[in-house]
Amino acid sequence: xxxxxxRRRGPRAGESGTRSSIEAAAxxxxxxxxxxxxTVRMIALRAEVDPALVxxxxxxxxxxxxxxxxWTFDIDRARSEILGRSIDGIGLRLARVFLRVWDDAGDAxxxxxxxxxxxxxxxxxxxxxxxLRERLLDPLWPAMASAYGPELLxxxxxxxxxxxxxxxxxxALTRYVLRLDPLSSxxxxxxxxxxxxxxxxxxxxx
Amino acid sequence: xxxxxxRRRGPRAGESGTRSSIEAAAxxxxxxxxxxxxTVRMIALRAEVDPALVxxxxxxxxxxxxxxxxWTFDIDRARSEILGRSIDGIGLRLARVFLRVWDDAGDAxxxxxxxxxxxxxxxxxxxxxxxLRERLLDPLWPAMASAYGPELLxxxxxxxxxxxxxxxxxxALTRYVLRLDPLSSxxxxxxxxxxxxxxxxxxxxx
Numbered sequence: 575x576x577x578x579x580x581r582r583r584g585p586r587a588g589e590s591g592t593r594s595s596i597e598a599a600a601x602x603x604x605x606x607x608x609x610x611x612x613t614v615r616m617i618a619l620r621a622e623v624d625p626a627l628v629x630x631x632x633x634x635x636x637x638x639x640x641x642x643x644x645w646t647f648d649i650d651r652a653r654s655e656i657l658g659r660s661i662d663g664i665g666l667r668l669a670r671v672f673l674r675v676w677d678d679a680g681d682a683x684x685x686x687x688x689x690x691x692x693x694x695x696x697x698x699x700x701x702x703x704x705x706l707r708e709r710l711l712d713p714l715w716p717a718m719a720s721a722y723g724p725e726l727l728x729x730x731x732x733x734x735x736x737x738x739x740x741x742x743x744x745x746a747l748t749r750y751v752l753r754l755d756p757l758s759s760x761x762x763x764x765x766x767x768x769x770x771x772x773x774x775x776x777x778x779x780x
Numbered sequence: 781x782x783x784x785x786x787r788r789r790g791p792r793a794g795e796s797g798t799r800s801s802i803e804a805a806a807x808x809x810x811x812x813x814x815x816x817x818x819t820v821r822m823i824a825l826r827a828e829v830d831p832a833l834v835x836x837x838x839x840x841x842x843x844x845x846x847x848x849x850x851w852t853f854d855i856d857r858a859r860s861e862i863l864g865r866s867i868d869g870i871g872l873r874l875a876r877v878f879l880r881v882w883d884d885a886g887d888a889x890x891x892x893x894x895x896x897x898x899x900x901x902x903x904x905x906x907x908x909x910x911x912l913r914e915r916l917l918d919p920l921w922p923a924m925a926s927a928y929g930p931e932l933l934x935x936x937x938x939x940x941x942x943x944x945x946x947x948x949x950x951x952a953l954t955r956y957v958l959r960l961d962p963l964s965s966x967x968x969x970x971x972x973x974x975x976x977x978x979x980x981x982x983x984x985x986x
Contacts, residue, residue, distance in 0.1 A: 608900060609900065610900045689899060690900055691900060692953075692957060692958060693895060693896030693897060693898070693899055693957055694814060694815065694816045694896055694897060694899075694900065699958050703958045703960050706958075706960065707960075733966065733974060736954060736960050736961065736962055736964075737963065737975070737978075739954060739960055739963075740947075740950040740951050740953070740954040740955075740960070741947065743950050743953050743954060743958070744949050744950015744951065744953065745946050745950065747898075747949050747950065747953060748942060748945060748949060749946075751898060751905060752898060752905050752909045752912075752949070753905070753909070754909050754912065754913075754942050754945055755942065756938050756942055757939065757942035757943065757945075758942075760939065764939075768939060768940075768943055769943070771981055772943075772947070772978050772981055775977055775978060775981070
């Protein structure tokens with residue numbers, strides 16, 4: 575419906591269609607060839623636009639990456655699975671959700687794409703940090719407080735949240751990028767059981 | 781002495797000198813311009829050799845990166861500081877050594893250079909994994925067993941070692957690459973105190 579509405583608007587429809595075509599081309603090429611293996615020219619060719627237009631709309635290849643990589647993870651949707659009936663076991667439940675989603679998505683996981691290029695592309699590092707904060711850390715504590723009562727939560731949520739992000743990005747890096755065994759080849763459930771106590775150190779007041 | 785000896789050997793001295801010049805040029809350029817910002821041509825120019833020689837000796841820019849990045853960390857040298865008098869507090873001592881070395885080295889830390897490009901360069905990921913295994917994980921358990929006796933160590937050292945590497949690379953990524961606050965801006969001692977219990981979960985038999 576929204577698509578149709580946009581198309582009917584006339585002149586702006588051209589710009590919106592062009593942006594969408596560029597974004598779709600970039601998404602597909604970044605996923606299949608990686609960030610470094612994709613050029614602005616390839617994206618323009620796939621989108622059937624002039625390369626100058628890509629730069630006009632998105633500034634740079636990094637800007638385009640930040641625009642197309644989104645993290646559909648919504649803590650409210652995974653809420654009942656992660657929160658459960660009590661705070662007991664929250665580490666294991668969070669680990670299971672995390673590993674299932676990442677194992678299923680493989681190299682196409684948007685956060686993994688950002689993580690891979692974050693080391694060399696500051697725009698990707700900024701975007702990854704923003705997504706971790708806005709999608710994971712900011713909603714986490716209020717959701718836990720309303721489920722369990724604030725007295726079970728740790729007193730220093732900012733630092734604990736950052737450590738939680740550190741644990742999860744470290745796991746993603748070793749399991750999916752470095753492929754360090756046995757962390758890389760172990761079944762998700764084994765890894766979840768090992769990671770759970772680490773996550774609980776951050777999530778639960780000691 | 782060794783340098784002089786090598787130079788006197790004649791034909792091989794030329795090769796060894798050329799390799800050293802290329803490696804020195806690469807180290808300096810990778811540190812100042814990053815991996816992506818350095819080309820084989822720049823390295824050849826700085827080393828005053830033909831670019832074809834760089835590829836002849838090292839195969840590719842990734843091969844050269846793997847050759848020049850070494851981790852001087854030697855668990856035997858940091859041994860007394862990390863092991864202490866008893867296993868109690870080993871997490872805090874390891875965290876302090878780790879943070880001091882990385883905070884001091886900043887962006888010039890060789891492991892950080894590998895970590896930055898590991899996401900897009902498989903050769904760098906392999907090399908980083910090998911260094912973590914050979915310099916950190918393989919010597920760690922024997923050192924701890926001889927210091928404390930094997931009965932205090934966890935029963936699954938391979939998985940615990942991988943989790944330790946995961947925790948430390950995750951910390952490096954969030955503190956130095958993503959710069960996620962407050963983990964990035966907090967004093968080393970604060971971070972060490974927060975990371976210590978996570979490290980002890982991996983290091984000590986529960």
